[in-house]
Amino acid sequence: MKTTVKMMKLIPLGIGLLFSMGVSAQFGRNPIKSPEVNEDGKITFKLFAPEADTVKISGNWMPGWGTRVTMVPNDTGLYVLNIDPLPSEMYTYTYYVNGVKVLDPGNAIIVRDGVNNQSMFFAPGDVADLYQTQDVPHGVLSKVWYPSPTLDKNRRMYVYTPPGYNEGNKKYPVFYLLHGAGGDEDAWTTLGRTPYILDNLIAAGKVKPMIVVMTNGNAWSSAAPGEEPTSASTVQPDFSQMVRGEFERSIVNDVIPFIEKNYRTLADKDHRAIAGLSMGGMHTQNITNWNPGTFAYIGVMSMGIMNNPRWNTGYNEEEHKKQIAALKDSGLKLYWIGCGKEDFLFESVTNLRKLYDELGLKYTYRESSGGHTWTNWRIYLAEFAPLLFN
Amino acid sequence: MKTTVKMMKLIPLGIGLLFSMGVSAQFGRNPIKSPEVNEDGKITFKLFAPEADTVKISGNWMPGWGTRVTMVPNDTGLYVLNIDPLPSEMYTYTYYVNGVKVLDPGNAIIVRDGVNNQSMFFAPGDVADLYQTQDVPHGVLSKVWYPSPTLDKNRRMYVYTPPGYNEGNKKYPVFYLLHGAGGDEDAWTTLGRTPYILDNLIAAGKVKPMIVVMTNGNAWSSAAPGEEPTSASTVQPDFSQMVRGEFERSIVNDVIPFIEKNYRTLADKDHRAIAGLSMGGMHTQNITNWNPGTFAYIGVMSMGIMNNPRWNTGYNEEEHKKQIAALKDSGLKLYWIGCGKEDFLFESVTNLRKLYDELGLKYTYRESSGGHTWTNWRIYLAEFAPLLFN
Numbered sequence: 001m002k003t004t005v006k007m008m009k010l011i012p013l014g015i016g017l018l019f020s021m022g023v024s025a026q027f028g029r030n031p032i033k034s035p036e037v038n039e040d041g042k043i044t045f046k047l048f049a050p051e052a053d054t055v056k057i058s059g060n061w062m063p064g065w066g067t068r069v070t071m072v073p074n075d076t077g078l079y080v081l082n083i084d085p086l087p088s089e090m091y092t093y094t095y096y097v098n099g100v101k102v103l104d105p106g107n108a109i110i111v112r113d114g115v116n117n118q119s120m121f122f123a124p125g126d127v128a129d130l131y132q133t134q135d136v137p138h139g140v141l142s143k144v145w146y147p148s149p150t151l152d153k154n155r156r157m158y159v160y161t162p163p164g165y166n167e168g169n170k171k172y173p174v175f176y177l178l179h180g181a182g183g184d185e186d187a188w189t190t191l192g193r194t195p196y197i198l199d200n201l202i203a204a205g206k207v208k209p210m211i212v213v214m215t216n217g218n219a220w221s222s223a224a225p226g227e228e229p230t231s232a233s234t235v236q237p238d239f240s241q242m243v244r245g246e247f248e249r250s251i252v253n254d255v256i257p258f259i260e261k262n263y264r265t266l267a268d269k270d271h272r273a274i275a276g277l278s279m280g281g282m283h284t285q286n287i288t289n290w291n292p293g294t295f296a297y298i299g300v301m302s303m304g305i306m307n308n309p310r311w312n313t314g315y316n317e318e319e320h321k322k323q324i325a326a327l328k329d330s331g332l333k334l335y336w337i338g339c340g341k342e343d344f345l346f347e348s349v350t351n352l353r354k355l356y357d358e359l360g361l362k363y364t365y366r367e368s369s370g371g372h373t374w375t376n377w378r379i380y381l382a383e384f385a386p387l388l389f390n
Numbered sequence: 391m392k393t394t395v396k397m398m399k400l401i402p403l404g405i406g407l408l409f410s411m412g413v414s415a416q417f418g419r420n421p422i423k424s425p426e427v428n429e430d431g432k433i434t435f436k437l438f439a440p441e442a443d444t445v446k447i448s449g450n451w452m453p454g455w456g457t458r459v460t461m462v463p464n465d466t467g468l469y470v471l472n473i474d475p476l477p478s479e480m481y482t483y484t485y486y487v488n489g490v491k492v493l494d495p496g497n498a499i500i501v502r503d504g505v506n507n508q509s510m511f512f513a514p515g516d517v518a519d520l521y522q523t524q525d526v527p528h529g530v531l532s533k534v535w536y537p538s539p540t541l542d543k544n545r546r547m548y549v550y551t552p553p554g555y556n557e558g559n560k561k562y563p564v565f566y567l568l569h570g571a572g573g574d575e576d577a578w579t580t581l582g583r584t585p586y587i588l589d590n591l592i593a594a595g596k597v598k599p600m601i602v603v604m605t606n607g608n609a610w611s612s613a614a615p616g617e618e619p620t621s622a623s624t625v626q627p628d629f630s631q632m633v634r635g636e637f638e639r640s641i642v643n644d645v646i647p648f649i650e651k652n653y654r655t656l657a658d659k660d661h662r663a664i665a666g667l668s669m670g671g672m673h674t675q676n677i678t679n680w681n682p683g684t685f686a687y688i689g690v691m692s693m694g695i696m697n698n699p700r701w702n703t704g705y706n707e708e709e710h711k712k713q714i715a716a717l718k719d720s721g722l723k724l725y726w727i728g729c730g731k732e733d734f735l736f737e738s739v740t741n742l743r744k745l746y747d748e749l750g751l752k753y754t755y756r757e758s759s760g761g762h763t764w765t766n767w768r769i770y771l772a773e774f775a776p777l778l779f780n
Contacts, residue, residue, distance in 0.1 A: 051444070
């Protein structure tokens with residue numbers, strides 16, 4: 001409590017009192033700030049753990065998945081790790097204290113990916129600037145519930161309206177952006193940094209002002225963990241719904257009509273874009289293959305053709321070819337495919353490209369380094385969004 | 391990984407693949423779910439920590455602040471604690487593993503209070519139902535940036551628009567709701583459960599549909615941790631700003647005009663309410679004392695008169711009395727005061743009531759059990775909101 005007492009001396013006593021009770025949050029409660037980026041760019045992680053036997057840290061910048069680096073305590077039990085400067089990016093990490101996963105008590109910022117929480121920080125630089133708030137005009141990010149007769153549920157989504165939306169009667173194009181398996185409607189707004197990327201690229205004149213709609217792709221649920229109606233709290237994930245096409249049908253039957261009724265949209269093919277990552281890339285393919293002429297802009301991230309017989313997806317090559325032929329004639333303006341070289345779905349993407357080459361469906365291909373990661377999906381979003389509605 | 395493998399058998403192999411890589415979230419990663427509410431209402435906490443020496447748990451239902459209860463492991467290193475049924479409420483807790491604070495890896499739901507994160511759960515029943523999503527019409531909760539010339543910043547707030555807002559041209563009353571010291575604009579939406587309470591009480595016909603505006607009361611900052619513009623990331627809290635009245639002036643000069651320009655509001659005294667807790671109760675008093683005739687509905691939660699000379703707030707009794715006299719004649723419809731019997735500010739509330747009695751300012755007084763806690767502030771919100779705009 002020494003640090004708290006010291007801090008209290010700097011502020012009027014009465015205000016200090018408001019901080020002095022334990023129940024409300026206290027600025028002074030976490031005297032150790034972690035991580036800290038030093039002037040030389042090196043990054044220091046700190047955890048005070050005088051009773052711990054082992055403290056390790058695992059971060060997504062470390063080579064190899066699940067790597068844990070042992071930290072060493074000083075005399076007081078403060079474990080410190082200095083690491084060399086990292087490329088500017090958004091990073092996640094956790095400690096392990098005697099083998100138990102620990103979110104950094106010195107870092108207020110936690111990001112959730114499905115049921116997995118991680119501490120988060122930015123290594124400063126251009127990329128981090130793109131993914132964070134800047135002093136530019138901001139869009140509005142809204143949590144919106146909509147009826148889905150197709151899924152027989154009220155469901156939750158995010159709607160981003162661009163800067164200026166509330167100040168006029170202009171109509172806007174709409175970009176539907178779909179998450180992957182294990183995620184939910186929160187994912188693109190937090191890990192995907194969509195509102196930040198859009199605000200910043202719109203301010204730079206690189207992205208057209210647009211509405212972005214981020215849905216929940218899990219057909220069996222209504223909303224992210226903790227947001228589900230309590231009446232549905234015993235509902236278990238039904239993974240078979242992933243390949244039954246119900247979510248895909250709900251986008252066209254429920255979501256698009258809701259958005260076009262409730263927002264000022266340009267409601268035609270040339271002003272509708274859709275993209276998704278992993279499972280959302282499968283959803284994107286299904287939605288666009290089944291509804292040619294609905295979207296002029298399509299982005300498929302880290303997901304290829306689901307034709308491996310082991311995958312048991314009911315894949316029908318003839319049907320697929322007919323769908324792509326119809327899509328090819330539907331007035332597409334952009335078909336964009338992105339994949340990392342180390343992605344476990346890389347081969348499926350290669351197969352998809354082969355099929356499109358064979359059928360003459362033109363696409364833009366972006367091959368990045370790395371694998372099936374949010375690092376890539378953020379990059380893809382920042383590269384795909386500028387190509388829309390031009 | 392055994393549990394993951396077992397789960398995989400239940401789902402198509404291709405979909406399983408989407409879950410099998412480490413980077414994206416995995417439904418199967420946390421095989422231990424904690425806490426669980428059993429059929430008899432008892433609650434079971436579980437933490438797998440075979441390498442730990444001591445595991446304790448601290449929860450806000452425990453008597454005495456900071457109490458830690460020791461947990462006992464079974465043969466496999468699974469620490470389990472069963473507790474008797476709790477009154478229906480929202481609860482927060484953390485583990486301590488070898489003395490280090492640990493958020494429950496078995497619980498995806500974390501709530502942040504300032505810089506302090508806690509794991510969260512609901513003990514089921516009427517109160518929990520009021521604080522969670524139900525199958526009722528939902529309002530829209532939006533993160534909105536607005537210019538504050540008074541504070542020379544762009545700042546962030548939440549705006550709740552009630553169910554039906556987007557479906558007509560009706561104008562709505564507005565309720566400004568202010569958080570306490572250590573909190574930020576997120577607090578009333580998460581710990582305070584405002585959108586849930588409003589949705590549920592509006593659906594029950596107990597609360598009039600209204601817009602609720604939840605600002606950031608820290609004059610030195612723009613937004614919650616992690617949301618501040620990076621250009622401001624070196625800004626340190628300036629606690630002296632709490633008593634300089636700048637935030638209070640920004641509400642009247644910046645926030646109200648922005649809301650009344652950008653939303654369909656009933657823009658008069660009888661359709662404006664304001665309430666705040668702790669520091670926000672001080673803000674509420676200052677805003678309403680300095681602007682009689684602006685709000686017909688006023689709520690002061692867990693905050694009294696700031697007249698203790700030790701508090702160094704520059705309190706001026708004569709000025710205060712003049713302000714209250716003017717407020718008394720300003721056409722108030724409700725002045726509501728709530729405080730817990732064990733609140734450390736109870737005496738200040740008693741002094742405020744004495745002054746109002748002396749000056750003949752009528753008020754409704756709600757004395758609850760407990761202290762300076764979100765448990766009380768949620769109750770106050772659920773009792774205050776139904777009294778507005780009748």
